[in-house]
Amino acid sequence: MFYSEVKSKEQVIKDTVQTWREDFPAFQSKVHGKPLVYLDNAATTLKPRLVSQTMQDYYLYGTANIHRGVHYLSEQATQAFEATRSKVKKFINAKDECEIIFTRGTTESINLVALSYGQTFLHAGDEILISQMEHHSNIVPWQMLCERKGCILKVIPINDEGEIIVDEYETLLSEKTKLVSVVYVSNSLGTVNPVRKLIESAHRVGAIILIDGAQAVSHFPIDLQKLNCDFFAFSGHKLFGPTGTGVLYGKQELLEKMPPVYGGGDMIASVTFEKTTYNKLPFKFEAGTPHIAGVIGLGAAVDYFQSLDLTAIQKHEEDLLAYGTNQFDSIDGLKIIGKAREKKAILSFTLGPIHPHDIGTIVDREGVAIRTGHHCTQPVMEYFGVSATARASLSFYNTKNDIDTLVEALGKVQKIFQ
Amino acid sequence: MNNELYQQTILDHNKKPRHYEKLKVYTHMAEGFNQLCGDHYYIYLSIAPDETIQEISFEGSGCAISKASASLMTSRLKGKSVKEAKLLYDQFHYLITGKLDLEKDTHQLEKLAVFSGIWQYPMRVKCASLCWHTLRGALEQTKTVSTEDSL
Numbered sequence: 208m209f210y211s212e213v214k215s216k217e218q219v220i221k222d223t224v225q226t227w228r229e230d231f232p233a234f235q236s237k238v239h240g241k242p243l244v245y246l247d248n249a250a251t252t253l254k255p256r257l258v259s260q261t262m263q264d265y266y267l268y269g270t271a272n273i274h275r276g277v278h279y280l281s282e283q284a285t286q287a288f289e290a291t292r293s294k295v296k297k298f299i300n301a302k303d304e305c306e307i308i309f310t311r312g313t314t315e316s317i318n319l320v321a322l323s324y325g326q327t328f329l330h331a332g333d334e335i336l337i338s339q340m341e342h343h344s345n346i347v348p349w350q351m352l353c354e355r356k357g358c359i360l361k362v363i364p365i366n367d368e369g370e371i372i373v374d375e376y377e378t379l380l381s382e383k384t385k386l387v388s389v390v391y392v393s394n395s396l397g398t399v400n401p402v403r404k405l406i407e408s409a410h411r412v413g414a415i416i417l418i419d420g421a422q423a424v425s426h427f428p429i430d431l432q433k434l435n436c437d438f439f440a441f442s443g444h445k446l447f448g449p450t451g452t453g454v455l456y457g458k459q460e461l462l463e464k465m466p467p468v469y470g471g472g473d474m475i476a477s478v479t480f481e482k483t484t485y486n487k488l489p490f491k492f493e494a495g496t497p498h499i500a501g502v503i504g505l506g507a508a509v510d511y512f513q514s515l516d517l518t519a520i521q522k523h524e525e526d527l528l529a530y531g532t533n534q535f536d537s538i539d540g541l542k543i544i545g546k547a548r549e550k551k552a553i554l555s556f557t558l559g560p561i562h563p564h565d566i567g568t569i570v571d572r573e574g575v576a577i578r579t580g581h582h583c584t585q586p587v588m589e590y591f592g593v594s595a596t597a598r599a600s601l602s603f604y605n606t607k608n609d610i611d612t613l614v615e616a617l618g619k620v621q622k623i624f625q
Numbered sequence: 626m627n628n629e630l631y632q633q634t635i636l637d638h639n640k641k642p643r644h645y646e647k648l649k650v651y652t653h654m655a656e657g658f659n660q661l662c663g664d665h666y667y668i669y670l671s672i673a674p675d676e677t678i679q680e681i682s683f684e685g686s687g688c689a690i691s692k693a694s695a696s697l698m699t700s701r702l703k704g705k706s707v708k709e710a711k712l713l714y715d716q717f718h719y720l721i722t723g724k725l726d727l728e729k730d731t732h733q734l735e736k737l738a739v740f741s742g743i744w745q746y747p748m749r750v751k752c753a754s755l756c757w758h759t760l761r762g763a764l765e766q767t768k769t770v771s772t773e774d775s776l
Binding site for chain 2: 561562563564565568569580581588594595623624
């Protein structure tokens with residue numbers, strides 16, 4: 208009698224995940240008549256009801272522009288918008304709210320640093336270091352900067368496990384290195400880079416360092432004061448929030464001396480035809496009417512994510528990764544790309560000679576959403592000698608059952624191509 | 626399941642692609658890319674003065690759909706005239722965009738009709754059309770073709 212009421216550890220986890228899943232209406236969707244198995248979280252995460260409701264409330268009942276109006280709705284909207292800044296500041300543990308700049312996403316955040324900091328403070332012959340595993344969004348803005356300013360782009364190599372070779376990084380660093388930009392968690396390999404060490408070493412040679420946190424924020428807590436990076440970028444839509452929202456964190460002293468990139472309303476203190484003075488931080492970098500609904504929605508996403516038990520989430524994702532890796536290892540001809548010791552729940556793979564797009568199309572008919580292609584990381588594909596991979600990327604609302612469904616679907620793929 | 630797309634003919638041509646080589650002597654050639662899949666092919670043609678496609682071949686790599694499509698295309702076009710090739714280009718284009726009714730409309734697609742279900746997989750239409758775009762590029766002497774240029 209007594210013992211029957213005690214739930215097994217497994218059951219507790221199951222119940223918890225079930226509660227989490229109930230917050231996401233997407234799980235009610237049917238895909239080709241089958242329940243949705245969403246394994247494309249590295250591309251974008253699903254949205255909890257709270258996020259869309261918050262945005263809908265703003266659009267339906269609270270629409271107003273921010274920062275300028277003296278009327279009630281404008282004040283309300285401004286408060287909600289600025290509340291997100293404060294939530295984000297706490298979420299990533301920045302020192303000050305003025306260090307949080309809203310952008311359209313990680314890509315825009317990185318470009319903003321390249322266009323403002325890079326354009327102003329980097330010069331011909333200066334070196335920029337990125338790694339072999341960067342997303343195109345952390346390659347191209349620097350190439351463009353190098354073209355404009357005559358800087359030199361250098362690449363930190365990776366090993367066969369998909370890890371940055373730290374010794375090589377240390378060798379590449381010199382007093383010529385002015386800027387380092389590396390990803391925290393690789394979107395195509397799952398690798399978690401030793402960013403604390405990378406940051407310390409960059410600072411030792413006097414370089415500025417940007418961390419691309421797009422894949423990190425939804426998996427574990429971020430403490431920027433502890434990390435001590437100079438810039439940090441992430442997207443709202445990979446954190447259960449709306450698309451078209453993102454954050455650039457920058458150290459205040461750097462942001463203060465950087466020129467704005469966009470001119471327009473809200474970013475000015477005063478305008479005359481003779482002289483315009485810029486607004487203070489963070490508004491200097493936020494010209495024009497921003498994505499107000501999106502930013503308010505991002506605030507809801509941060510609230511939602513922080514309301515969850517982050518320790519339980521990390522444990523659950525670790526279990527899923529271990530289970531998925533194990534299941535994958537038992538599939539004949541399946542090769543996991545990216546076997547870093549420190550990695551998050553991202554499983555990139557190839558399946559014999561079968562092209563990843565054929566895999567993607569067939570498993571889709573079983574309701575399973577995975578990503579196939581180069582994942583905007585062509586240099587990674589080149590390193591591993593493949594043109595594309597299939598990728599299952601997991602989040603806290605995924606279950607072992609999801610992995611089983613994928614594995615079963617992969618069996619069907621093999622059967623078709625046998 | 627997936628019968629509409631991964632039919633036996635397609636699987637067979639993927640596994641054993643026909644005319645899969647580089648022609649030793651050719652009069653026309655072009656390179657084709659599909660940026661979505663990373664499909665990458667070369668098409669080679671040997672066209673006689675009377676505009677007969679004497680030899681046609683392809684080389685490269687990509688998904689099953691793109692490879693089977695190239696294999697079927699080369700099989701269908703060998704020995705045909707350039708005019709017929711252009712006609713089939715149009716018919717194939719209508720087929721894969723769901724604008725050709727195999728039953729009602731007149732066509733000479735023959736085995737190429739195996740792609741009739743692909744319009745239901747919009748992301749994969751470009752895989753099937755890549756070799757045809759590349760063919761057009763070769764006939765028009767455009768050296769590099771991307772599926773991003775047009776559908």
